[in-house]
Amino acid sequence: MVGGIRAAALLRRTGVVCCAAFLLAACEEKNTYVAPPPPTVTVAEVIQQPVTTYLELTGNTASINSVDLNARVQGFLTSINYADGQVVKKGDLLFVIEQDVYKADVAQAKATLAAKQASQVQAEAEFNRQNQLAKQDFASQATLDQARAKRDGAVADVQNAQASLDLALINLGYTEVRAPFDGVVTAHLQDVGALVGYSGPTKLATIVEVNPIYVWFSLSEQQVLNIKEGMAKAGHQMMTLRENPSAVPVEIGLQTETGFPHQGKLDYIAPQVDPNLGTLTVRGIFDNSKLSLLPGLFARVRLPLGKAVPTLLVPDSIISENQLGPYVLTVSADNTVSQVQIKQGQLQPNGLRAVEGGLKEGDRVVVNGIQRAVPGSKVTVEKGAITAPVQPTPVEGQSPAVPVPAAPKN
Incomplete structure (x- = not known):
C-alpha cells in the first residue's frame, strides 16, 4: 500500500516536469507575420473594333407643309365632308359653301357670252359684205371703217364675256374647299350653317403634311469649322456637301426611345452662319408613313463624322474620374496594378466607351473587383472578356449612305 502511494507521487512529479519543459520550449519559438494572399480581380484585354464617330445634337420635328384652309367666297357653309383629325388625300372634298348664287352667275355669264358671240358673227358678216362692196366701189371707205370697228368691238365683247364666265367658274370652284396635298386635317373651326367669307377669307381648318417629316437642328460655328477642316483633309469641299446633302445619313430618337431608331437623310444646309447665334441651320x-413622328417634338439627332475606323473600346462602367480626368486600372504582366489616365471618346449604344488615348490594344484592364485593386499592389488575376459592339441593323429598303468625312476633335 505504501509502495503504491509512492509510485503515484512519482508519476505526478514526472508529469509536472514534462509540462514545464514543454512550456519552456514553446516560449523559445518566435511569432512571424504571414501576409494575406493578393486580392482577386477580373481583367480583360482592351479590344479594337471599327467604330463610327458621330456628332450628337438636338432638334425639333416639323411638318413638311402646313396650310390654312380658308373660305374665299361669301356664303353659308353647307357641308363638312371629313372627320376632325382625319388623314386625307390630295383633292379630297372637305368643305362646301352654298353654290346656288355662284351657279346662277355661271349660267348668266354663259348666256352673255352666247349673245356676244352672236353679235360677233353678225358684225363679222357685215364687215365682210362692206369690204366686198368697197372693192367694187359700191361702199365708201367710211362705211367700211365703221363696219370694221363694229366687228372689232364685237370681238372684244366676246373676250370680256369669256373672262366673266371664267371668273364665275372660279368663284363657283371656291365654294368647294379641297385638300391641296396628302395630310391630316385639324378640327373644323366653323359649323354648318355659319356665314363665311363675308368680310374676307374665313379660316375653316388647317391641313398638315406629316409624311415625310422634317427635323430642324443647328450646328455651332466650331462644329461647322471642324467639319470643314475634316472635309478639306479628305480632299472634299464644303460645296460638295451643299450640292448633294442627301448623301449624308441622319438618325434621330425621341425622348422616350432608346438609341436612334429613325433613319433619314440630310435635306438642307443654310447658306450662312447666323451671326447673332453663331449657328448654322440644317x-x-x-419617312413617316406610319405617322409615328408628330410635328413639334423634341428629337435627339446624330450625324456621322466619317467612316468607321479601328477604335479601342472598354466598358464605360470601369472608367473613374480624378483631378487629372478619366482613368482606368490596368494590370501588368507581373500582376501589378497601375492607374492610367485616358482620353475617352464617344459612348457606344452597347455601353462600351471609345478610348482615344492612354491605352493600346492588348492592355489588361480591371473589369471586376475595382475596389480591391490598389495601384502599385499585386493582385490575383481572373481572365474576363470585353463584348464587341453590336453593329446596327440597316433599315430594310434603305440604301447605304456616304458619310461625311471625319472632322478633327477639339
Whole structure:
C-alpha cells in the first residue's frame, strides 16, 4: 500500500516536469507575420473594333407643309365632308359653301357670252359684205371703217364675256374647299350653317403634311469649322456637301426611345452662319408613313463624322474620374496594378466607351473587383472578356449612305 502511494507521487512529479519543459520550449519559438494572399480581380484585354464617330445634337420635328384652309367666297357653309383629325388625300372634298348664287352667275355669264358671240358673227358678216362692196366701189371707205370697228368691238365683247364666265367658274370652284396635298386635317373651326367669307377669307381648318417629316437642328460655328477642316483633309469641299446633302445619313430618337431608331437623310444646309447665334441651320427629312413622328417634338439627332475606323473600346462602367480626368486600372504582366489616365471618346449604344488615348490594344484592364485593386499592389488575376459592339441593323429598303468625312476633335 505504501509502495503504491509512492509510485503515484512519482508519476505526478514526472508529469509536472514534462509540462514545464514543454512550456519552456514553446516560449523559445518566435511569432512571424504571414501576409494575406493578393486580392482577386477580373481583367480583360482592351479590344479594337471599327467604330463610327458621330456628332450628337438636338432638334425639333416639323411638318413638311402646313396650310390654312380658308373660305374665299361669301356664303353659308353647307357641308363638312371629313372627320376632325382625319388623314386625307390630295383633292379630297372637305368643305362646301352654298353654290346656288355662284351657279346662277355661271349660267348668266354663259348666256352673255352666247349673245356676244352672236353679235360677233353678225358684225363679222357685215364687215365682210362692206369690204366686198368697197372693192367694187359700191361702199365708201367710211362705211367700211365703221363696219370694221363694229366687228372689232364685237370681238372684244366676246373676250370680256369669256373672262366673266371664267371668273364665275372660279368663284363657283371656291365654294368647294379641297385638300391641296396628302395630310391630316385639324378640327373644323366653323359649323354648318355659319356665314363665311363675308368680310374676307374665313379660316375653316388647317391641313398638315406629316409624311415625310422634317427635323430642324443647328450646328455651332466650331462644329461647322471642324467639319470643314475634316472635309478639306479628305480632299472634299464644303460645296460638295451643299450640292448633294442627301448623301449624308441622319438618325434621330425621341425622348422616350432608346438609341436612334429613325433613319433619314440630310435635306438642307443654310447658306450662312447666323451671326447673332453663331449657328448654322440644317434640316433632315424622314419617312413617316406610319405617322409615328408628330410635328413639334423634341428629337435627339446624330450625324456621322466619317467612316468607321479601328477604335479601342472598354466598358464605360470601369472608367473613374480624378483631378487629372478619366482613368482606368490596368494590370501588368507581373500582376501589378497601375492607374492610367485616358482620353475617352464617344459612348457606344452597347455601353462600351471609345478610348482615344492612354491605352493600346492588348492592355489588361480591371473589369471586376475595382475596389480591391490598389495601384502599385499585386493582385490575383481572373481572365474576363470585353463584348464587341453590336453593329446596327440597316433599315430594310434603305440604301447605304456616304458619310461625311471625319472632322478633327477639339
